[in-house]
Amino acid sequence: MNFNWQRVEELFHATAQLAAADRAVFLNKECGEDNELRREVESLVAASEGENSFIEEPALNLGMKILAVGQKQSLVGRSIGHYKIFRLLGEGGMGEVYLAEDRTLERNVALKFLSDGLADDKWAREQLTKEARAVARLENPNICAVYGLEQIGEQNFIVMQYVEGETLASLLRKEPLGFDRALDLAEQIAGALAAAHARGIIHSDVKPQNIVVTLEGQAKVLDFGLAKFARRNQSAAFGAGDQTSHDGPIIGTVAYMSPEQARGEKLDCRTDVFSFGIVLHEMFGGKNPFLRETCEETFSAIITTEPTHFKEPLPSALAGIGQKCLEKGAESRYETAAELLIDLRRLRKGRERAAVIGWRRYLQYYAVASVLLLLLFIGGGDYAYRKATTVHSLAVLPIVNESGDLEKKYLSDGLSRSLFDRFSYLSRLKVKMPTEVRSRQIDQIVQQGRELNVEAVLVGDVFKQNDGLQLHMRMLNTSDGKISWEKTFALKSADTFAMQDDITRDVTSALGMWLIGNEKKSLTHHQTDNQEALSAYMRGRYYWTRRDRDNIQIAIKYFDQAIDLDPSFAEAYAGLADCYVLSSSVLYGPMKPAEAIEKASYNARKAIELNATLPEAHTSMGTINLKYNWDWKEAERDYQLATNLDPNYAPARFWYANLLIVLGRPDDAIREAAIGKSLDPYAHVSMMNYARTLYYARRFDEAAESLNELLQEDAEYAQGLHMLAWVRIQQRRFGDAIILLEKLHAKDPLHSSAALGLAYGKAGKRTDALKMIQELDEFARERSIPPLEKALVHIGLGELDEAFEGLEQAYRDRVPNLAYLTTDPIYDDLRKDARFNDLARRVGLLP
Incomplete structure (x- = not known):
């Protein structure tokens, strides 16, 4: 029929x-x-x-x-390979999912088969393979995992995690979820979508039926890749008599489509954001705002009707999130679920901060007896209110390795970073972590704490006692310099996680913090549950902070090791991204730009997929977009995300300052760099990055003053000397620049050859400049040398044709520093040549 x-x-x-x-x-x-x-x-x-x-x-x-029709054959009761099929879990027009037992591993799994009518379709099988591969890459606790793809006889199927629970659709039909439960589930769902978006995967069918909630309250998002899977035979759904008009295929579930999805237009991550907004309305408002009696009316409502906003007593912040999700124009929505997730978490943290506001009312309503007793209650209420709402501040200084064993330096540095991360999870604790300190004297430590504008400073040292290592921690109040807490731990026998739990609990207590809501749980959050993985990660960060051409390769080795031990360790992927984003420069690595960008992008996206709230991962993505993709808009979005996640993350400030320079906003860039410097005021790299911003802003005298101040503290700091040489070149003090660069060249010729060759050329020393070109050619026989290096020497010699030849090759190779073509004053000699503006336009620096 x-x-x-x-x-x-x-x-x-x-x-x-x-x-x-x-x-x-x-x-x-x-x-x-x-x-x-x-x-x-x-x-x-x-x-x-x-x-x-x-x-x-x-x-x-x-x-x-x-x-x-007429082709359906149940698989219940059959055995396929080592899978024994028990019952049908669900079905649609294109696929069937069965509960089965994996008799080899002795566990229950879900098997997804093609429907009988598609089982012999080559295209359908190819799409099943693509879906399995896409979802298998998404290692996220809120995504139903794919274990494998099987072909047994004539059967092709996906082996998936079997999730016991109830769909969100079923839960919503029973009763309202309650605000806190709904918000918790919304965060989990958004986290799953953020993980997919970080991998470039669009779900395209976000709806309550595709979300299972386990008995433990964990949300699991199902059916990723369905839209791509169902793209081919879309005409079957709308026969010749269909009167709806669409520009392209309609993929997804009608009542949860975005306007562009309903119109059959090209989709991106923002379609999932819109669908999530509809689910959000059902969770908090009780109904789908666009659902109508017919398909056509539903389409029309999605495209033309504005949804009703959440009403009191729901928070206005939630209404704002819902409204931004459901904007008709995709450009007005969140770009990805990662941005949405940040706002949801900000909403939750705001509720946690306000959780004790009811204290005063409680005391006023229930205080009885004498006036004295009433006053005591009110006084106690005020005290409790202040304790539970006060925002505290803490500086975590680098833990010092005094064991005499340089090998243990990674441990002291790693513990500092790990404790900082733990404290950062508390919204009512503003925590800073300078990477270097001026002095370890008590009075100087207290003074540094005052300069950082914090109420207490946490310091520690690792030392050897008998046959073991000890960790001595203490906290100093900046108001009076007194020790408010201290404790010693035996590192050899200590459980690293338990020890950090003890430290964070004791420190927050000594600060006078009352932990409310989920704050206790947040404080004991672990980056990984694998202590060996944590140790490898600490080693990786140790070498990363001391990065040079060799150490960055050692850091990569340790981050890889951490991931092998724990493939879901988001911070380790972020560490790899930090390494690879620098690995195509002569200073840090031998990689070609294409290889570096591929590895940096993969690891940054993987980190965001696993934890969308890591500022370092978003910073790496911003730097990829700045230096490799030359996508200024995306870079700014990434840096702003990073600084919103952690306003005290100094690297994000410095990289954002670089972008602002490229965008022709030097005053904004200097302000941003100054913020970064204030967050880590004693670090060499912090002071140098600030001076570099002044250089790009063409404030050469101020840049020189800042660099001289840095070099007074460390006269051998190579990057500072190198940066000062560039400043001297712009001040036309070529002799001074040559002295600085020759000193560097004696220690690291690869890093300084190009700059020294340019300085020689500017100073009229042509023979010496040509020797630098010959030297770069010799280096190129053994390793990758960016073509920009030789181009700089040709600029110094005034050989513009050769300089542009090198710049064109740099453009083809997407050499990172080409992003500064219109910013760096070193290229000023080229500006009058028509080839300069042509190249700048292709890079995206000129309209």
Whole structure:
């Protein structure tokens, strides 16, 4: 029997909205003598009670039923390979999912098969493979995991994690979730989508039926990749009689589509944001704001109707999130779920801070007896209110290794960083971590704490006692210099995680903090549960902070080791991204730009996929977009995300300052660099980055003054000497620049050859400049040398044709420093040449 499936869909929607007692009368009227039409609608309604309604299924499923009619063969009770199939879990027009036992590993799994009508379709099998591979890359606790892809006999199927629980759709039908539970689930769902978006994967079918909530309250998002999987045979869903008009294929579930999805337009991550907004409305408002009686009316509502906003007593911040998700124009929504997740977490933290505001009312209503007792209660209430809402501040100074064993330096540095990360999870604790300190004297430590504008300073040292290592920690109040807490731990026998739990708990208590809501849980959050992985990560960060050409390779080795031990260790992926983003420069690495950008991008996205709130991962993504992709808009979005996540993360400030320079906003850049310097005021790299910003802003005298101040503290600091040489060149003090660069060249010729050759050329020392070109050619026989290096020497010699030849090669290779073409004064000699503006336009620096 050939149905008008559009008519079936319309009747289904209308029937599903009616009370059970009214459905028979309605179908008698609408179906008349067409009993088969009535049976089909009734079967769909019955299926909807089992959470398979059309309005909650992909739009192609009804069309795909045509392909499967009469071909369905149940697999229940069969064995396929080492899988014993127990029962059908769910089905759609394109696939069936069964509960089975993996008899080899002795565990239950879910098996996803193609529907019978598609089992022999080569394209469908290819899409099943693509879906499995895409989802297998998403290692996130809120995504249903893919264990493998099997081909046994004629059967092709995906082996997935079996999730015991109830769909969000089912939970919403039973009763309201309650605000806190709904917010917790919303965060988890957004985290899953953020992980997918970080991998460039669009779900395209976000809806309550595709979200399972376990008995423990964990949300699991299912069916990633469905839209891509269902792209080919979309015409089957809308037959020749279909009167809806679309510019392209309609992929997804009608009631949860974005406007661009409903119009059949090209999709990006923002379509998932819109669908999530609809789910958010159901979770907090109780209904889908666009659901209408018919498919056409639902399409129209999605495209043209503004949803009603959340009303009190729901917070206005939640209303703002919901409104931004459901903007009709994709450009007005969150770019990805990672941005959305940040706002949801900010909302939760705001609620936690306000959780004790009810203290005063409580005391006023329940204080009885004498006036004295009432006053005591009110006084106690004020005290409690202040304790629970006060924002505290702490500086975590680098723990000193005094063991005499340089090998243990990684441990002291790693513990400093790990404690800082722990404290950072508390929204009511503003924590700073300078990477260097001026002095270890008590009075100087207290003074540094005052300069950092914190109320206490946490310091520690690792020392050897008998046959073991000890960690001595103490906290100093900046108001009076007194020790408010101290404790010694035996490192050899200590559980690293338990020890950090003790330290963070004791320190917050000594600060006078009352931990409320989820703050206790946040304080004991572990980056990884694998102590060996944590140790490898600490070693990686140790070598990263001391980065040079060799140490950055050692850091990569340790970060890789940490990931091998714990593949879900987000911070370790972020560490790799930090390494690779610098690995195509002569200073840090031998990689070609294409290889460096591929590895940096992979690891940054992987870190964001696992933890979308890591500022270092977003900073690396920003630097990739700045120096490799030359996408200034995306770079700014990444840096702003990083600084919103952690306003005290100094590297994000410095890289953002670089971008602002490229965008022609030098005053903003200097302000941003100054903030970064204030966050880590004694670090060499901090002071040098600030001076570099002054250089790009062409404030050469101020840059020289800042660099001289740095070199007074460390006269051998190579990067500072190198930067000062560039400043001297712009001040036309070529002799001074040559002295600085020759000193560096004696120690590290590769790093300084190009700058020295340029300085020689500017000073009229042509023979010496040509020797630097010859030297660079010799280096190029053994390793990758960016073509920009030789181009700089040609600029110094005034050989513009050769300089532009090198710049063109740098453009083809996407050499990172080409982003500074219109910013760095070293290129000023080229500006009058028409080739300069042409190249700048291609890089995206000129309109």
